[in-house]
Amino acid sequence: MLASICVAMTAFASERDTAFECPDDKALKLLEVANSARHAKNGFKDSISAFSYVIENANRPMDEVALRTACFGLARDFYVADLGGGTGSDFFGLVPPKDAVESLRRKHAVLSNCDDHSLYAAQLPYSMRGAYVPPKEAVLLGVTGWVDLELDISDDGKVESARIVDSSNSILEPGVVDHVLTFWYPASTHWDGQRIRRKGFQVRITTDYFQIARENGCRWDGAQH
16 A cells, blocks of 8 residues: 655645645555556556556546656557557657557547647657746645647757747746746758758646645655656
């Protein structure tokens, strides 16, 4: 049994419409299963089963981190399997492109529980300076969610400009543009070897429920994140 100790700081309780819920045993277990499946030693059979279990059972805001981890991992494993690959670990860096997502969904119904942004790797930068830290107000209120942006990327992979196009809650928007301007993506190359500038590149920045939980005074044991 995965033990957890969660204590919310009472100082913030009066500032919220509803009390922030600390991750419980189920949320911690789902995250543990998802993270373990990323490093499964016995190839696709074990990881696909584990990722599918997480996706089918992660249905609350506090399960969001586990769900995203499992969706990305399962899409990768299915995609590699469709290519006739060996084990998941052999092809860890190979992930489905955006145009493969619908095909994967048609073949594997469990992926219908995943949003597009968690199924393909286009939103993942090669490197970035630090993780996204939500505005203090959002943290204190326990607000989680996402912000969608469009980026213009130079031919060497540096983000030159960014625009917010949508968000689940406007309280999450301050600071997110500055955050994505630290991203560096692999350079995109045309068939003739020339590097390509990318305009309107779509990215989704999501909050980390566990990060916000820690900031709200939640404590737990037995799970690493």
